[in-house]
Amino acid sequence: YKRVTVKSLVEMKQTGEKISMLTAYDYSMAKIVDAANVDAILVGDSASNVMAGHETTLPITLDQMIYHASSVVRAAKRALVVVDIPFGSYQGDSKEALRSAIRIMKESGAHAVKVEGGEEIKISISRILEAGIPVMGHLGLTPQSIYKFGTYTVRAKEEEEADKLKSDAKLLEELGCFAIVLEKIPAKLAKEVAESVSIPVIGIGAGGGVDGQVLVVHDMLGMTHEFHPRFLRRYLNLYDEMSNAISQYVDDVKSSDFPNEDESY
Ligand code: KIV
Ligand code: NA
Numbered sequence: 001y002k003r004v005t006v007k008s009l010v011e012m013k014q015t016g017e018k019i020s021m022l023t024a025y026d027y028s029m030a031k032i033v034d035a036a037n038v039d040a041i042l043v044g045d046s047a048s049n050v051m052a053g054h055e056t057t058l059p060i061t062l063d064q065m066i067y068h069a070s071s072v073v074r075a076a077k078r079a080l081v082v083v084d085i086p087f088g089s090y091q092g093d094s095k096e097a098l099r100s101a102i103r104i105m106k107e108s109g110a111h112a113v114k115v116e117g118g119e120e121i122k123i124s125i126s127r128i129l130e131a132g133i134p135v136m137g138h139l140g141l142t143p144q145s146i147y148k149f150g151t152y153t154v155r156a157k158e159e160e161e162a163d164k165l166k167s168d169a170k171l172l173e174e175l176g177c178f179a180i181v182l183e184k185i186p187a188k189l190a191k192e193v194a195e196s197v198s199i200p201v202i203g204i205g206a207g208g209g210v211d212g213q214v215l216v217v218h219d220m221l222g223m224t225h226e227f228h229p230r231f232l233r234r235y236l237n238l239y240d241e242m243s244n245a246i247s248q249y250v251d252d253v254k255s256s257d258f259p260n261e262d263e264s265y
Helices: 006-015 027-035 062-075 094-108 119-130 143-149 159-175 187-196 238-254
Strands: 019-023 040-043 080-084 112-114 135-140 179-183 201-204 212-215
Touching (some): 006 019, 006 080, 006 179, 027 062, 040 062, 062 080, 062 094, 094 112, 094 119, 119 135, 119 159, 159 179, 179 187, 187 201
Parallel strands (some): 019 040, 019 212, 040 080, 080 112, 112 135, 135 179, 179 201
16 A cells, blocks of 8 residues: 555645545544545544534543544554544643644554644644644634534635635645645635645535545445535435344344354354
């Protein structure tokens, strides 16, 4: 396997090859995602929702993120592994941010970290980058700030927020980030941002004018089924498939159909 690097992602933007990214939080899922040639795996703090059942991404801890990340790293032979620094582990000051990033890199073996925000956290981003740790930015609907937004609706529809997003994207590029995630913003704005920077812009709910796409793997596989944003394309309905299989198992146990003679020693 030829490992995808932060350099190869930037080269993909230059050659116009779109970047595919999916989340994964555990070894078994990451194995499948990696073997299917996804370029980058995001160990997202969406693990807080998907794996732990929390309502927001805020409760997940740095230790929990490192546990998920180390499982994914053991599975990923080809994909670049990027890990979210969780809420509360980098906003305090730049020293804390660096310490958190170093813990993720050292204890999980991941290849890069991701943080939410622009101007507000520029000193932290610089400090992490100075330590030689690649940083991916994340602008637009940044779920760690959900209580500031109050809703999960589209961001940057008004000029003021759009202008800030554009200047934050330029700032992230200048600081030395290797890529930026743009979440749930108008497609026109996302395209404009992607064209204004030389680093790849990876969208989720940001239209087709960007350099790559990311989705939460449980959402695109249809394993979660209460979540229907417009940007989500469901490639499977695993919720129903798994429910049917498990109900069948229950029936087979109850009726003594399972195990049969061939399945016994
Ligand atoms: O945590 C996550 O899954 C993310 C992606 C949605 C970009 O940050
Ligand atoms: Na995230």
